[in-house]
Amino acid sequence: MTPALALDSITCTFVSKEDRTQRYTAVADTTLHIAPGEFVSVVGPTGCGKSTLLNVGAGLLAPSSGSIKVFGEPLEGINRRAGYMFQAEALMPWRSALQNVIAGLQFRGIDAASARRQGEEWLARVGLQGFGDRYPHQLSGGMRKRVALAQTLILDPDIMLMDEPFSALDVQTRQLMENEVLDLWSAKKKAVLFITHDLDEAIAMSDRVVVLSAGPQTHPIGEFHIDLPRPRDVAEIRMHPRFVELHAQIWNVLREEVLKGYQQQKTKA
Structure with missing residues (x-):
């Protein structure tokens, strides 16, 4: 099946704000495919480059190298087949x-x-x-x-790009919105690329969870198929034994990267 969104060997290198002679690579050689109708979440430490990948998929940011295809066609300019829901209002x-x-x-x-x-x-x-x-x-x-x-x-839109859209909401409202998205998604079955820092949210909503390493040069270090039954209630599914197993498996991969990201943030501060 042709992916709805295919990011292949994506690398994004930027000029440093502090020193214009220096460059840093935020994302390195990252490949990520989203099938039509698939709900994929990307998790990783704060500042690792999750939103950078989303902006590449939206056509808002041209990668330094690599290719982007939308339903098999090379992306040129803005991704007109995608809808983008931002973190900020x-x-x-x-x-x-x-x-x-x-x-x-x-x-x-x-x-x-x-x-x-x-x-x-x-x-x-x-x-x-x-x-x-x-x-x-x-x-x-x-x-x-x-x-x-x-x-x-x-x-x-044929593709939904969502950048931590519910992170500012209280827990109860957030769960209502998560269920709302799942209900609408199940009716339309669009491809979804969902960025979140909340592992519980990622597991509860997704078909697949991709784990990114700490930056710089972030890249996928784990991919997990979420074989929980649908339809799901995001609050109830957290009590499912398989949810607990998946959470433990993914956290084992994510934990060290979160600690690395935390130490990097402390160093910058």
Whole structure:
């Protein structure tokens, strides 16, 4: 099967901000394939280059070397078949929830009546029916994330790129949003590349978990098939015996890299 997203031998080297004569390699010779309909999470220490890989897949960052293909076609420029859900909120404060959700449709030239109808349908899907006239400052953090999710999914992307989208939420709201994403994903079965620092979240949501080494020159050091039954409730699945086994296996690989990353952060501080 042709991968929905194929990152092959990706290396990303940058000029140092502190010394323009110095260069450092954030990502080194990394290959990662996401199949159509597959939910893949990438975990690794803070600052290891997880978001760098996501930006490469989105076409927001050109790698120093390597290739990117989207459904078998070389990626040139922005990945038009992907939707990107950022860690930071990207809602426009001067637009209502509905206006934020339909912004992408409007930019594509969809007529106003159709855009509004689709926007209202998506607000209902994410549990925000009746909140379309609220502005971002009038919504809770969880509600804003639901608006952002609808804003991304309304464009019906073939690939979902998600960069720690729920990290700022409280535990209860986070679990609600995780289940919301899984419900929507199971209905559409899009390819998902999900970046997270939370191993529990990665295991609970994914078909496959990829572990990255500490940076610089991060690269995959482990890959785990998550053979837990679906559909899943992210809170309940954590009590499954197989979840505990998988967590122990992955943490055995991840632990040393997290300690390395922690020491690097201390050194920088």
